[in-house]
Amino acid sequence: MTEQTNPSLMAHVSIGTNDFDKAVEFYDKVLGVLGAQRIVDKFHATGLAAGAADDGLPGPRIEYSEAYYGAFLHDLEGHKIEAMYWDFSKAPVSAG
Secondary structure, three states, X not given: OOOOOOOOOOOOOOOOOOOHHHXXXXXHHHHHOOOOOOOHHHHHHHHHHOOOEEOOOOEEOOOOOOOEEEEEEEXXXXXXXXXXXXXXXXXOOOOO
């Protein structure tokens, strides 16, 4: 049997935590096995260099929340793609 590579991509992953530093250490290791890394700004620069069109430089998006940091591109076929980070230290506290 020949070895195959997995062509699937992650669309979104949302994981809550009560200990950000421990979660970062854990998920960097676990998701690193899949080739995932925390690289929002590098995502945007690499996309542009590969021919994508800019649809929003990396940076805070206060129109969404003080906690939202994202970067937006249109790929070679015009699909909008996004990489984002949610900074829970800046997230509003809900009364819920």
